Amino acid sequence: MSTEQSRTTGKVTGIIANLVIVQADGPFAQNEICYIVHQGVRLMAEVIKALGDQAYVQVFESTRGLQPGSSVEFTGHMLEATLGPGLLSRNYDGLMNDLDTMTGVFLRRGEYTSTIDLKKKWSFQPIAKAGDRVVAGDWLGEVDENGIAHRIMVPFTLQGRFTVKNVAASGEYLPDETMATLLDDHNRETTVTMIQRWPVKKAVKAYRNKPRPFKLLETGVRIIDTLNPMVEGGTGFIPGPFGSGKTVMQQAISKQAEADIVIMAACGERANEVVELFTEFPELDDPWTGRKLMERTTIIANTSNMPVAAREASVYCAMTIAEYYRSMGHKVLMLADSTSRWAQALREMSNRMEELPGPDAFPMDLPAIVSNFYARAGFVYLNNGKTGSITFIGTVSPAGGNLKEPVTESTKKAARCFYALSQQRADSKRYPAIDPIDSYSKYLEYPELQKTLAEAISPEWVDKVNRLKNILLRGKEASEQINILGDDSVSVDYHLTFWKSEVVDAVLLQQDAFDKTDARTPLSRQRYMVDKIMEVVDAPFEFDSFEEVQPFYKRIIDKLRQMNYSEFESEQFAQNETDLKEIVAERTKEL
Amino acid sequence: METKALQRIYTKIGQITKATCTVKATGVGYEELALVDGRPAQVVKIVGDNVTLQIFSGTEGIRTNAEVIFSGKPPTLKVGDELAGRFFNAYGEPIDGGPQVEGEEREIGGPSVNPVRRKQPSELIATGIAGIDLNNTLVTGQKIPFFADPDQPFNQVMAMVALRAEADKIILGGMGLSNDDYLFFKDIFENAGALHRIISFVNTTEDPPVERLLVPDMALTAAEYFAVDKNEKVLVLLTDMTLYADALSIVSNRMDQIPSKDSMPGSLYSDLAKLYEKAVQFEEGGSITIIAVTTLSGGDITHAIPDNTGYITEGQLFLRRDTEIGKVVVDPFRSLSRLKQLVIGKKTRADHPQVMNAAVRLYADAANARTKLENGFDLTEYDQRTLEFAKEYSDRLLAIDVNIGTTDMLDTTWELFAKNFAPEEVAVKREFVEKYWK
Numbered sequence A: 001m002s003t004e005q006s007r008t009t010g011k012v013t014g015i016i017a018n019l020v021i022v023q024a025d026g027p028f029a030q031n032e033i034c035y036i037v038h039q040g041v042r043l044m045a046e047v048i049k050a051l052g053d054q055a056y057v058q059v060f061e062s063t064r065g066l067q068p069g070s071s072v073e074f075t076g077h078m079l080e081a082t083l084g085p086g087l088l089s090r091n092y093d094g095l096m097n098d099l100d101t102m103t104g105v106f107l108r109r110g111e112y113t114s115t116i117d118l119k120k121k122w123s124f125q126p127i128a129k130a131g132d133r134v135v136a137g138d139w140l141g142e143v144d145e146n147g148i149a150h151r152i153m154v155p156f157t158l159q160g161r162f163t164v165k166n167v168a169a170s171g172e173y174l175p176d177e178t179m180a181t182l183l184d185d186h187n188r189e190t191t192v193t194m195i196q197r198w199p200v201k202k203a204v205k206a207y208r209n210k211p212r213p214f215k216l217l218e219t220g221v222r223i224i225d226t227l228n229p230m231v232e233g234g235t236g237f238i239p240g241p242f243g244s245g246k247t248v249m250q251q252a253i254s255k256q257a258e259a260d261i262v263i264m265a266a267c268g269e270r271a272n273e274v275v276e277l278f279t280e281f282p283e284l285d286d287p288w289t290g291r292k293l294m295e296r297t298t299i300i301a302n303t304s305n306m307p308v309a310a311r312e313a314s315v316y317c318a319m320t321i322a323e324y325y326r327s328m329g330h331k332v333l334m335l336a337d338s339t340s341r342w343a344q345a346l347r348e349m350s351n352r353m354e355e356l357p358g359p360d361a362f363p364m365d366l367p368a369i370v371s372n373f374y375a376r377a378g379f380v381y382l383n384n385g386k387t388g389s390i391t392f393i394g395t396v397s398p399a400g401g402n403l404k405e406p407v408t409e410s411t412k413k414a415a416r417c418f419y420a421l422s423q424q425r426a427d428s429k430r431y432p433a434i435d436p437i438d439s440y441s442k443y444l445e446y447p448e449l450q451k452t453l454a455e456a457i458s459p460e461w462v463d464k465v466n467r468l469k470n471i472l473l474r475g476k477e478a479s480e481q482i483n484i485l486g487d488d489s490v491s492v493d494y495h496l497t498f499w500k501s502e503v504v505d506a507v508l509l510q511q512d513a514f515d516k517t518d519a520r521t522p523l524s525r526q527r528y529m530v531d532k533i534m535e536v537v538d539a540p541f542e543f544d545s546f547e548e549v550q551p552f553y554k555r556i557i558d559k560l561r562q563m564n565y566s567e568f569e570s571e572q573f574a575q576n577e578t579d580l581k582e583i584v585a586e587r588t589k590e591l
Numbered sequence B: 001m002e003t004k005a006l007q008r009i010y011t012k013i014g015q016i017t018k019a020t021c022t023v024k025a026t027g028v029g030y031e032e033l034a035l036v037d038g039r040p041a042q043v044v045k046i047v048g049d050n051v052t053l054q055i056f057s058g059t060e061g062i063r064t065n066a067e068v069i070f071s072g073k074p075p076t077l078k079v080g081d082e083l084a085g086r087f088f089n090a091y092g093e094p095i096d097g098g099p100q101v102e103g104e105e106r107e108i109g110g111p112s113v114n115p116v117r118r119k120q121p122s123e124l125i126a127t128g129i130a131g132i133d134l135n136n137t138l139v140t141g142q143k144i145p146f147f148a149d150p151d152q153p154f155n156q157v158m159a160m161v162a163l164r165a166e167a168d169k170i171i172l173g174g175m176g177l178s179n180d181d182y183l184f185f186k187d188i189f190e191n192a193g194a195l196h197r198i199i200s201f202v203n204t205t206e207d208p209p210v211e212r213l214l215v216p217d218m219a220l221t222a223a224e225y226f227a228v229d230k231n232e233k234v235l236v237l238l239t240d241m242t243l244y245a246d247a248l249s250i251v252s253n254r255m256d257q258i259p260s261k262d263s264m265p266g267s268l269y270s271d272l273a274k275l276y277e278k279a280v281q282f283e284e285g286g287s288i289t290i291i292a293v294t295t296l297s298g299g300d301i302t303h304a305i306p307d308n309t310g311y312i313t314e315g316q317l318f319l320r321r322d323t324e325i326g327k328v329v330v331d332p333f334r335s336l337s338r339l340k341q342l343v344i345g346k347k348t349r350a351d352h353p354q355v356m357n358a359a360v361r362l363y364a365d366a367a368n369a370r371t372k373l374e375n376g377f378d379l380t381e382y383d384q385r386t387l388e389f390a391k392e393y394s395d396r397l398l399a400i401d402v403n404i405g406t407t408d409m410l411d412t413t414w415e416l417f418a419k420n421f422a423p424e425e426v427a428v429k430r431e432f433v434e435k436y437w438k
């Protein structure tokens, strides 16, 4: 890093939208942050190409009115996240400026606010003691952040081993007070505060190892938990045309998932969608702790009308916060909606730089960028043997809803769960519109997960899940046959097969995200309903003609759906269950 | 734009392309407005002392020694209450023979609202059209386009919605509007006695297409004045956004940018989002609602323009001619209002969400039955009933000539359910069936 005296400066020589060319008077680094001074306002920018002493920088703000000759100050560092207590419950822009402390109704360019509230005191408890040998990421102490243990760690940037010289005693401290002093092998001192900085594009690797994930992450969304399970430390993506339910799906997961911490990156999507989060999260309860959802959540908002150049920064900042909390031993869920907007931002810039374009004019290295990003998720064992995880789910917005496009294809290679939303299902209001045939969770094939599922739910669980999938597949085939040959040209069995799959579809797959009860189904209830469905599907019904099949199953579906809408094990639930039994008995008696 | 004293004048044009010219000049700001040989132009690129200007009306006949006058500022609009009732061109100059508007001069395309300063929209907009109010309820602060083929009566429907919407101001941004359509809007607003609430920025088919690019920002700058400074409820009508996007592609092609899908610029999403995201509900009561038109080609919504639009807007209203009833309907499958959740069942009767979804499911069953029929198969008795239901549903609720209250819409739907189905076929929550089944 350059020192204050030797810091490089420069002058603007060219402006093409938010790509600015700077003539530098000294050395600078790729991805270094600089500030362009325009009429007394400092506009933040990042070096994205070096050509001799010319720096090509992308400005994170509008460049309107900017003139050649404006002066530029290089900072000597890359884009960094400021990490410390108080990140939770905050609403940041894509560069981690606190949106709530900004002035005025409109965003003013060049207005940068502090990520951390430096005036707030935290109640500190030491964990390490003098003489301990520590490395980056090790816990020195902790503060209570909304009921979550926020560990104060050896900064990730410190390399090598250190000996703790001293740690502050329990008490109230400001974030920038010295909490510990470390000594390196040459007895040089390093002081540690509650705050550290990390260059967001680099992965934090302060952990011992990263095994394959093996624990279910419950989301309360039936089509995920039962059929395509997500795991702690897993990766998944939700591609789908507009209006198919990506955002609703992600928001449902963010509200219901069994996570300690939720980081949401609203990347290039609608402002009103984050307003919904701002409005609802402080009111809604975390179903796992009873605290308010906002207390476990950080929102990074770079909505579609905010600077395009900060799209990329927004997802990297979010991932860095996730890594920070994972290192404290927490179960972190990170969501990004939509990763396609980030890819588009890369495309805009690559085109402006007149780089050789890849497919659909996206940059050539898009697949590598996507897979490196997804690789930052995962379940880890920390150096102290404790565990932590980042589960990452991104949405993808394929152009024209066509999944054969670069962002979808790149992501498919990187993510292990594929939740494909289908236009057809959305059109017929079969929500969530996840295509049950095309979607998958690779984790279901992991023996590690199968083992924990058998222990946590039941030994037959995975077999049941596979049977359900099979029923859906056969139902689809039967319906295709019926459509080709006609209702009465196929045997009644085809209709039976189809309607069995309709039961699974209507009762298990379809779930109303806006109904208080139906929105979240705990795993125990999912298990109960799966058994109910199996009972109906396995019952030896017989029909004389195909015309009897549909009305009968419709009645069954109606009862099962009423059960879904009723409080679990309530009177109403029991009543519907009794009604269902009677309907089932009708057919069974007739035999 | 008039020439004023102290303006910097240059005459050394180095390069002229179809849409741009490059002049040697200094002290010029990015996006600054200029006059090239009297034609309005804007700075789109600066490299050293080479300043590239996009000339809105094209470069035909521009001479290499033409006069380039820089204005020292980006495009602006003078805002004030006097805007009301006036008609302007894309530069904000009066075209109604009236005087110049005096007022505070504001840059158009200004900064975005801090998302934490927005309020969650919650006020229902009643239009009387059941295809909208029942199935795709609109909310103040929403942004939503009509998706329609060019032969659909989208401008008529939009004008009708605007007049019924109880807005304090209606701001029309017309892009590539035919003269007939321009006069249509003028007449319908005048006949409704609403002219004093209307402000229009119009680029007609007779004007250069690239000028259109200024129209939405002009309209939205005026909208922000009334919504922020005056706390008014403003409705902005943008028609036709497909022609706006076409102008974007003309410019980017002429500037040799690498086109992405359907020869649209790679930045189409961001370009459109910057406009549509001006829709907002403010804490203090002011709001901007945007209703737009995106014309389709042969109903194709996968084309880059409707596709990017759909990813940005809060739903879309899809107009289609229903040949069976011979009327234009709001298609329930392809239409969507994403903000309806905020009001239905809350500002309307509690059964609204369930009734709406059940009716659409049954309508989907009818569509399947119709496919069967087309493929020459026999229909079951249930299929027959769905077809009966669908026809009446289409005629009495989906057609755009319907004008009733939301409660009537719900009652009508229940009536159609009871007429054609048994309660379990409708699959609505028990409590509602008990209350409303007729």
Ligand SMILES: Nc1ncnc2c1ncn2[C@@H]1O[C@H](COP(=O)(O)OP(=O)(O)O)[C@@H](O)[C@H]1O
Binding pocket: A240, A241, A242, A243, A244, A245, A246, A247, A248, A249, A431, A432, A433, A511, A512, A513, A514, B336, B337, B338, B339, B341
């Ligand atoms: N699980 C669900 N239950 C009920 N309605 C849903 C569900 N998922 C989606 N929807 C409906 O679909 C609309 C679009 O969903 P959204 O998630 O915003 O789509 P996308 O993000 O894919 O564009 C929502 O506004 C809502 O009306």
Ligand SMILES: [Mg+2]
Binding pocket: A246, A247, A248, A269, A337
């Ligand atoms: Mg979305």
